[in-house]
Amino acid sequence: MSEVTRDTPVLGPRLATSWLLLFGAIALEVVATSLLPTTQTFTLPVPSGVVLILYAMSYFLLSRCLGRIPLGVAYAVWSGAGTAAVAAIGIALLGEEATVLKGAGIGLIIVGVVAVNLPERARSAQISP
Incomplete structure (x- = not known):
């Protein structure tokens, strides 16, 4: 397994599988969270079991993408996209x-996820006169 470092690129053809795993993790988390009301505060066994399994699968896929996507980026995308989608x-x-x-809050989440995903050079670039 390759080591993720600060200089590990977050885009490129070799990362397609990792990004697909991340988007799968987001989808599972969104479905699980959307189904939470059906558990009636985890008093109904079948919906509760489904929600727990979906959350476990989401975390599993999230962990699998970390070989190529840095943790901070993966978690920001996972939590930000999940939050916006659930809202x-x-x-x-x-x-x-x-x-x-x-709406403004969802917009700020999206801006934050984009900012976390910008290459470090773009975030720290200064406009010279």
């Missing part, structure tokens, strides 16, 4: 209220 599902499918503040 959108809550609004679209679960009848949660859509507010300007909630």
Whole structure:
């Protein structure tokens, strides 16, 4: 297994499998979180078991992508994309209220994930006069 270092690139053809694993982990986490209300606070065994299995599978896939994607990047994408997707599902499918503040919060999450994924040189670049 290759070692992930600060200089490990986060884009490139060799990383496609790792990114697919990460997106799979996000999808499983989003489904599990969206199903949480069906567990009725983990009092119903079958929905509770399904949610726990989906969370376990999500963490497994997340761990598998860490051979090529640095932990900070993988976790930022996993948590940020998951949070934004669950918020959108809550609004679209679960009848949660859509507010300007909630929309702004989702936007900030997306900006944060993009910022974490920018190469270090781009984040630290200064415009010279």
